[in-house]
Amino acid sequence: GAGVSQTPSNKVTEKGKYVELRCDPISGHTALYWYRQSLGQGPEFLIYFQGTGAADDSGLPNDRFFAVRPEGSVSTLKIQRTERGDSAVYLCASSARGRGVEAFFGQGTRLTVV
Amino acid sequence: AQTVTQSQPEMSVQEAETVTLSCTYDTSESDYYLFWYKQPPSRQMILVIRQEAYKQQNATENRFSVNFQKAAKSFSLKISDSQLGDAAMYFCAYRRGYNQGGKLIFGQGTELSVKP
Numbered sequence: 001g002a003g004v005s006q007t008p009s010n011k012v013t014e015k016g017k018y019v020e021l022r023c024d025p026i027s028g029h030t031a032l033y034w035y036r037q038s039l040g041q042g043p044e045f046l047i048y049f050q051g052t053g054a055a056d057d058s059g060l061p062n063d064r065f066f067a068v069r070p071e072g073s074v075s076t077l078k079i080q081r082t083e084r085g086d087s088a089v090y091l092c093a094s095s096a097r098g099r100g101v102e103a104f105f106g107q108g109t110r111l112t113v114v
Numbered sequence: 115a116q117t118v119t120q121s122q123p124e125m126s127v128q129e130a131e132t133v134t135l136s137c138t139y140d141t142s143e144s145d146y147y148l149f150w151y152k153q154p155p156s157r158q159m160i161l162v163i164r165q166e167a168y169k170q171q172n173a174t175e176n177r178f179s180v181n182f183q184k185a186a187k188s189f190s191l192k193i194s195d196s197q198l199g200d201a202a203m204y205f206c207a208y209r210r211g212y213n214q215g216g217k218l219i220f221g222q223g224t225e226l227s228v229k230p
Binding site for chain 1: 157161205216
C-alpha cells in the first residue's frame with residue numbers, strides 16, 4: 001500500500017486479556033515507531049525499530065508491553081494482561097533513513113479495555 | 115530530557131483570517147528538528163511544516179509559516195487565510211538531530227476551530 005497501515009482500526013477487549021496490534025509500514029522504510037495517545041493528549045513514544053532490532057524501547061511503560069519486527073517490515077505491538085489504563089490510540093509511524101526525513105503515520109488503532 | 119509545551123488548549127479563528135499557535139520547548143542540544151503536525155478526526159498525523167535548528171530562516175509552506183526563535187526556544191505556527199479544512203488538533207513536536215534516533219516528542223496539542 002501507499003501509506004502506513006494499522007490493523008485493527010478499533011479493538012475492544014476485556015481487562016486481563018492479551019491483544020496484538022499490527023503495523024504495516026511504507027515499503028522500504030527501515031525505521032518504525034510506536035506511539036500511544038491517551039484522550040486529549042499528545043502522542044507518547046513507546047519504541048523505535050531500525051530494521052529488525054529495537055533501537056530504543058525506553059518508552060514502553062512496563063513489561064506487559066512488547067513489540068517485534070522479525071523481518072524488518074511488519075511490526076506487532078503486544079500487550080499482556082490488559083488494564084483499563086491501557087485504553088488509548090496506538091499510532092505507528094515509519095520513515096526512511098536520512099537527515100530530516102519525514103515520519104509518516106498510520107491512522108492508529110483505538111484500543112478500549114472494558 | 116527534552117520537553118515540548120503548548121499552552122493553548124483551544125484556539126478559534128474566523129475563516130480567511132490569520133491565527134498563530136504557540137509552542138515552546140526545552141533542550142540542551144544544538145542539533146534538532148521541530149515540526150508541526152495536524153491531526154484531524156481521522157486520527158492520522160499529517161506533517162504541516164518542519165524546521166531544522168541550524169537554519170536561521172523560518173520555514174514556509176504555502177499558507178503555513180513558522181516563527182522560530184532559537185534563543186527563546188519558541189516555535190510558533192502561523193496559518194494565513196484560514197480555511198474550514200484547517201480545523202483539527204495541531205501538535206508541535208521535537209526530534210533530536212540526525213543519527214540520534216528519530217523519535218518525536220510531542221506537546222499536548224491545540225484544538226483549532228474555524229468559524230465560517
